[in-house]
Amino acid sequence: MEAVGVLIFFSIVGAFLCAKARFSGGAVAFSLVALVLFVATPAGQGLPGAVGSFLSTLNHTTTPVLTDAGAKG
Numbered sequence: 001m002e003a004v005g006v007l008i009f010f011s012i013v014g015a016f017l018c019a020k021a022r023f024s025g026g027a028v029a030f031s032l033v034a035l036v037l038f039v040a041t042p043a044g045q046g047l048p049g050a051v052g053s054f055l056s057t058l059n060h061t062t063t064p065v066l067t068d069a070g071a072k073g
Contacts, residue, residue, distance in 0.1 A: 008037045 011034035018026035038044040 004037055004041055008034050008041075011037065 015027045015030035
């Protein structure tokens with residue numbers, strides 16, 4: 001995968017062109033291809049862990065507010 005950067009670039013350009021043409025399905029497909037290619041690179045291998053950590057922190061922060069656990073009385 002020596003040319004993965006070129007593939008990612010063309011996927012982003014394809015997503016942009018589809019978005020400009022108001023073809024949302026193509027834009028989403030190109031964006032997903034670019035994301036999968038990015039995660040396959042050494043630079044993007046930490047992305048799933050970072051997203052998981054962020055969502056875990058967000059969950060721990062918002063759960064007491066949403067369940068009203070602090071308003072017992």
